[in-house]
Amino acid sequence: xxxxxLALRNLLRHRRRSGFTAAIIIITMALLTCFxxxxxxxxxxxxxxxxRMGLGHLILSQQGHAQDPSLERLISGGPQxxxxxxxxxxxxxxxxxxxxxxxAMAQAGAQQIAVTASGVDPAxxxxxxxxxxxxxxxxxxxxxxxxxxxxxxxASGQAGxxxxxxxxxxxxxxxxxxxxxxxxTVKPLGGGEFARAAFELHGIFRTGIxxxxxxxxxxxxxxxxxxxxxxxxISHLALYLQDERQLAALQERLQPVLQARGxxxxxxxxxxxxxxxxxxxxAAGMALLMVIVVVVxxxxxxNTVIMSVLxxxxxxxxxxxxxxxxxxxxxxxxxxxxYLAGAxxxxxxxxxxxxxxxxxxxxxxxxxVFGTGLEAGGVLLPERFYSLLNPLKLAGVAVxxxxxxxxxxxxxxxKSGRLKPIEAIQHHA
Amino acid sequence: xxxxxxxxxxxxxxxxxQGDVQVHALRGIDLRIDAGEFVVIAGPSGSGKSxxxxxxxxxxxxxxxxxxxxxxxxxxxxxxxxxxxxRDALGFVFQAxxxxxxxxxxxxxxxxxxxxxVPAAERRQRSMQLxxxxxxxxxxxxxxxxxxxxxxxxxxxxxxxxxxxxxVIADEPTANLDSATAIALMELMQxxxxxxxxxxxxxxxxxxxxxxxxxxxxxxxxxxxSDQAQDAGEPAARxxxxxxxxxxxxxxxxxx
Numbered sequence: 001x002x003x004x005x006l007a008l009r010n011l012l013r014h015r016r017r018s019g020f021t022a023a024i025i026i027i028t029m030a031l032l033t034c035f036x037x038x039x040x041x042x043x044x045x046x047x048x049x050x051x052r053m054g055l056g057h058l059i060l061s062q063q064g065h066a067q068d069p070s071l072e073r074l075i076s077g078g079p080q081x082x083x084x085x086x087x088x089x090x091x092x093x094x095x096x097x098x099x100x101x102x103x104a105m106a107q108a109g110a111q112q113i114a115v116t117a118s119g120v121d122p123a124x125x126x127x128x129x130x131x132x133x134x135x136x137x138x139x140x141x142x143x144x145x146x147x148x149x150x151x152x153x154x155a156s157g158q159a160g161x162x163x164x165x166x167x168x169x170x171x172x173x174x175x176x177x178x179x180x181x182x183x184x185t186v187k188p189l190g191g192g193e194f195a196r197a198a199f200e201l202h203g204i205f206r207t208g209i210x211x212x213x214x215x216x217x218x219x220x221x222x223x224x225x226x227x228x229x230x231x232x233x234i235s236h237l238a239l240y241l242q243d244e245r246q247l248a249a250l251q252e253r254l255q256p257v258l259q260a261r262g263x264x265x266x267x268x269x270x271x272x273x274x275x276x277x278x279x280x281x282x283a284a285g286m287a288l289l290m291v292i293v294v295v296v297x298x299x300x301x302x303n304t305v306i307m308s309v310l311x312x313x314x315x316x317x318x319x320x321x322x323x324x325x326x327x328x329x330x331x332x333x334x335x336x337x338x339y340l341a342g343a344x345x346x347x348x349x350x351x352x353x354x355x356x357x358x359x360x361x362x363x364x365x366x367x368x369v370f371g372t373g374l375e376a377g378g379v380l381l382p383e384r385f386y387s388l389l390n391p392l393k394l395a396g397v398a399v400x401x402x403x404x405x406x407x408x409x410x411x412x413x414x415k416s417g418r419l420k421p422i423e424a425i426q427h428h429a
Numbered sequence: 430x431x432x433x434x435x436x437x438x439x440x441x442x443x444x445x446x447q448g449d450v451q452v453h454a455l456r457g458i459d460l461r462i463d464a465g466e467f468v469v470i471a472g473p474s475g476s477g478k479s480x481x482x483x484x485x486x487x488x489x490x491x492x493x494x495x496x497x498x499x500x501x502x503x504x505x506x507x508x509x510x511x512x513x514x515x516r517d518a519l520g521f522v523f524q525a526x527x528x529x530x531x532x533x534x535x536x537x538x539x540x541x542x543x544x545x546x547v548p549a550a551e552r553r554q555r556s557m558q559l560x561x562x563x564x565x566x567x568x569x570x571x572x573x574x575x576x577x578x579x580x581x582x583x584x585x586x587x588x589x590x591x592x593x594x595x596x597v598i599a600d601e602p603t604a605n606l607d608s609a610t611a612i613a614l615m616e617l618m619q620x621x622x623x624x625x626x627x628x629x630x631x632x633x634x635x636x637x638x639x640x641x642x643x644x645x646x647x648x649x650x651x652x653x654x655s656d657q658a659q660d661a662g663e664p665a666a667r668x669x670x671x672x673x674x675x676x677x678x679x680x681x682x683x684x685x
Binding site: 001002005006009010012013314315318319320321322323324325326328421422425 | 483486488489509512513515516517519521523527529530531532536540541543544545588
């Protein structure tokens with residue numbers, strides 16, 4: 001009781017010194033909480049953008065396809081494969097979508113550009129794909145989910161032509177507009193003559209990802225299979241999770257199917273290493289910031305403790321002379337540090353959480369604040385993204401600061417407890 | 430019959446290094462102080478008063494010689510045993526009061542009892558009673574910086590005796606007080622000695638203090654030059670310059 005009273009009152013006695021140290025801790029903890037939320041929110045947005053832009057949390061393909069993505073290595077029997085994967089994944093996978101991707105040459109008028117053609121099922125893509133998202137389509141329409149009817153085609157002026165959507169930069173390079181004819185040329189499965197098919201430009205999308213906007217076309221899966229003469233083959237089965245943390249569990253559950261069918265699975269981090277690196281780099285930067293913050297906070301506390309202890313040698317000497325145990329002196333010094341750090345961290349945390357609550361509901365409009373978009377790993381972040389806090393990570397930092405506070409305070413505390421009373425009283429009299 | 434001696438010193442020497450010079454502060458002190466005594470250790474500056482008081486207060490150890498406290502050889506005690514002895518058997522009054530600035534007068538008075546583990550209600554009651562006796566009923570909730578020097582020293586006396594020590598060690602307790610306050614404080618300590626049997630050993634070179642002691646131990650250059658009983662309140666003319674009969678290691682006539 002006496003130790004608590006002495007510790008608290010000593011902190012209040014030197015209000016300016018305690019207040020200054022507390023202010024440093026409060027501000028740094030508040031900023032750390034706020035930045036941590038924005039950083040994790042930014043990472044989440046980056047991952048979501050990456051996952052939604054043609055990837056998936058887990059991508060299944062025929063063994064060797066990731067290294068050599070040719071039409072020779074396709075998953076045969078697309079509908080059956082899809083049904084099998086859905087059954088095996090169960091509720092872990094929110095959705096599973098088949099895709100057929102291959103290299104092609106896009107031509108419009110005199111312009112020719114090498115592209116990646118992606119055959120998709122528009123109805124399945126709609127809830128998971130950023131390209132199929134109506135917000136990504138800047139001109140025209142997304143691929144029709146029920147398949148383009150003859151009436152649609154007649155209305156568009158390109159009767160009989162299947163629809164196709166492509167990126168904004170590609171449209172500019174090909175100099176095409178909605179309704180224009182775009183021809184895809186591909187070396188089909190089994191070799192032989194190049195296969196060619198004409199499509200009607202149905203929509204133009206903008207994702208912010210260079211690779212997609214400049215070199216990507218999407219067309220209905222049946223047309224892609226017909227063009228590439230791959231029957232019902234698909235190159236990928238992309239799985240999307242409700243909760244990204246279930247990825248390992250899903251992989252484990254699908255393992256028997258992968259082995260039986262000779263398939264392989266890639267996580268989004270493997271499929272998009274640049275994006276993964278960007279997230280990892282940013283997270284490392286945040287970790288470095290955390291280390292700096294922790295060092296600043298701990299140094300502030302150490303400074304306060306040392307100043308406080310040095311100025312009170314005489315008081316400690318008197319206490320020891322009167323029969324106080326050295327342990328009581330140690331407790332007083334440690335409690336002072338704990339109270340100062342604990343109260344300041346709690347206040348800083350409250351301020352930081354208030355800022356987090358604001359950014360978690362209102363979001364941060366990066367372009368509005370900084371005048372430019374934020375790009376990382378080839379992914380342009382959405383203009384507005386939301387703070388996301390990992391309570392465990394934050395609690396870990398707070399506990400680390402408290403533990404470090406105790407550690408750095410221990411030495412001056414123990415030294416104070418070991419003072420020789422007569423020297424402490426005389427030397428500071 | 431139990432031995433009434435609190436302190437028994439034989440051949441006490443204290444040497445310490447001061448820069449390049451070795452100071453021989455005490456040169457063979459023999460003395461005995463019994464329970465209930467009211468003793469002043471007098472002498473000019475540098476005579477070794479404070480050094481001797483530090484030894485008697487178990488705050489320092491002799492370089493040579495033997496000091497018994499309650500019959501126990503203090504040189505054989507560990508620092509934690511000495512700490513416990515100081516807590517339970519000694520009270521201290523310092524020249525500069527040395528109250529805890531963050532504790533009120535009442536809390537300062539309770540502090541040593543808190544070290545001892547006296548229950549809160551009992552130490553509160555004892556402290557309040559003591560502060561009332563010492564005329565500090567109105568000031569007991571004030572902090573040291575809200576008290577005058579005399580009031581602070583009375584709180585220090587209350588703190589020293591509240592834990593019911595065998596002896597109170599007071600190092601020049603009146604040095605920072607004006608004459609009237611110093612006399613009042615001495616009368617207070619005399620009263621506590623007379624009425625409650627609290628033993629006092631204090632150092633001073635102030636005649637006002639010395640003349641109120643019932644026994645005066647005079648030091649000069651680290652040696653005990655006289656040890657004399659006197660009637661308290663008697664003028665201290667004899668304190669300096671006049672040779673007094675030595676009483677080292679003999680029972681106090683007052684308690685004999």
